[in-house]
Amino acid sequence: VASGGIRAVAEAADVSVGTVSHYLNGTSPVSAAKSARIQAAIDSLGFVRNNAGRQLRLGRSSTIGYIAPDVSNPFFTTLAEGVERRARDAGLSVFLANSMGDSSREDSYLALFEEYRVRGMIVASAGEIEPRLAAVRSRGTPSVLMGQPASSPDQPSVSVDDALGGRLAAEHLIGRGRGRIAFVGGPLTRSQVRNRLEGASAAVRESPGVTLEVVDVPERTISAGHAVATALLERPAARRPDAVFAVNDLLAIGIVQTLVAGGLRVPQEVAIVGYDDIEYAENAIVPLSSVRPPQESLGSAALDLLLAVAERPAAPVDTHLVFAPRLVERRSSTGD
């Protein structure tokens, strides 16, 4: 059964509370005899340091908050691992919160972390969150926006060069001789989607004779991919694209599955490139070529940036980090 705090320990060990604190934190040397007595008291009392008291006194916590829109997307999990690893090195802990893409949940976790006085937050959001982060920042809690470049210079962010990613995908397909490319993705209100399309578009523009068709989809799931591919199969062969660039891997996987099931050969008749390089990409029926953001680096970079701005709020460092993705070539686009 739980018992008193540091005071009870002090009494049981017949020392002062200050000494117990020093023993606990190594703030100042404690004699061997007293150390032993203190430890014995801790064990027999089942003492656990109360973080509320500690944090109240210290004025700050050593926890950072990470808000992800969709914990079930492997992409965000990989990021979280990078964040955690680096946090651990810095002696910090990470609390995860799952906003499920819902902005009211996002808000309530933002508020919760603020009340907990976390050292800072890392926020991956699908929506318009900068104003909220600005408010939080003005009250003293720093944050790093993850996944999209911040528009305000005061808001640190870590993101991926999606236009470059789109360009890499398109250039690769064009380089393999494809001339009728379909871009599958949406909605274009998302900057990530828009930028990937723009990059692909630029590459196509520079290649005479190559066309780019846009297939807008509301969701980026495997089933959405099935639907798109079903429609593609119904077209006469001449009007079908000979290459597909899907805005994420789930879509791409759905497309590949349905095309193959429908008798089309991938990549001979239709080559496919996805985006994110999630674990399932490598293990799809036809291993999927994919644009790969440097997921591990993103997470640790976000934490480093957060620490940097937390130390010196008037940040002289460059606070808008953009990482370059690279293309991972697999059979879905190179196996012919």
Added chain:
Amino acid sequence: VASGGIRAVAEAADVSVGTVSHYLNGTSPVSAAKSARIQAAIDSLGFVRNNAGRQLRLGRSSTIGYIAPDVSNPFFTTLAEGVERRARDAGLSVFLANSMGDSSREDSYLALFEEYRVRGMIVASAGEIEPRLAAVRSRGTPSVLMGQPASSPDQPSVSVDDALGGRLAAEHLIGRGRGRIAFVGGPLTRSQVRNRLEGASAAVRESPGVTLEVVDVPERTISAGHAVATALLERPAARRPDAVFAVNDLLAIGIVQTLVAGGLRVPQEVAIVGYDDIEYAENAIVPLSSVRPPQESLGSAALDLLLAVAERPAAPVDTHLVFAPRLVERRSSTGD
């Protein structure tokens, strides 16, 4: 920029700290005039309630901790959603921690949540964690073990009847006329794996003429499934099983993919049943039959149980909840 606490607000609004506290918590009515002044002060000062002070005073927090071994497994995420939904109804928040299957991380989050004095924890662990939970419990923090039935009567747990799940899968395959079943999974040190096998085994034992082969695998991933299926394809047709029961869906998906790619017809030549019914199961090349635990209920039941034992530590309630899974039939086992 952040500023003082409740006292600064009181001064700015020209009221007492008690009144501010009452305003904040609705503990006692506050006149309209003062309410307005207080709110104005809060806004202009950017005041945010300090949880450390609050919690120190209250003596307990309204947060619960959830430790998952693998946030990227959709199964645990679905559980987490159930937990969160119910927590929200009860006015509680949930902090997620990702142990990545590593028991030292598990330990450090356990300790962290304990220092934070969470109302309780929900712990999904792959390993031997009961002794640790017992220690934590003896110091005053209640917990619910998720995914495996606790062996101690004092440790509340929420789990799935895996033996029943195994039985359902096997009976279904036998009922469809299959006689040579392969159980693919491992390691048998995991109780979940062992129980699923036992259930299947019992069903086979009751069906004369039916055989059950065990294919032990160290991992339960898509690639492990690929490896198993590759080996299966190399066997002469007569020595191949006519049905496969895979201990989870990732394995099953890998197996289906490789078999189909190898020219075998699923389910005509080999029928397949998986376990967990993750989202990808429904969207596999051949939609996968799968044993489905009641994921939504599991999460909310765990939270309810936690609250129940937190209220009355000498629990008269039944603290070992076991849920029955059901079989979801899809084409991989019924499409012939």
Added chain:
DNA sequence: TTGAAAGCGCTAACAG
């Protein structure tokens, strides 16, 4: 090395 004591921000009991 050790002890004594102040005070972090907040809530709730009590008195008005």
Added chain:
DNA sequence: CTGTTAGCGCTTTCAA
């Protein structure tokens, strides 16, 4: 309705 006040458990000067 509102103000005063006593701690919640901890760290950290400051002296000894």
